Amino acid sequence: MHEMVSLISEVGFPVAVTVFLLYRIEAKLDAVIESIQNLPERMKGI
Template identity: 85%
Template sequence: MQEMITLISEVGFPIAVTVYLLYRIEVKLDAVVESIQTLPERMKGI
C-alpha cells in the first residue's frame, strides 16, 4: 500500500500537467472543427 501512495505522489504532477494540456488542446481542436464546418457558408459569400 505504501508503494502505491509513493507511486501516485511521484507521478501525480506529470499526470495533472498532461490532463491540463490535453484539455487545452481539446478546446482548441473544437474551435478548429467549428471553423472548418462554417467554412462552406463563408465561402458562399465570396
C-alpha cells in the same frame, strides 16, 4: 508504503499536467472544428 507514496508523487504530477493540457487542447480543437464546418458557407460569399 513509502514506495507507493513515491510512485504517486512521481506519476501524479505528469498525469495532472497531461489532463490540464488535454483540456486546453480540447477547447481549441472545438474552435477549429467549428471554423472548418463554417468554411463552406463563408466560401459561398466570395
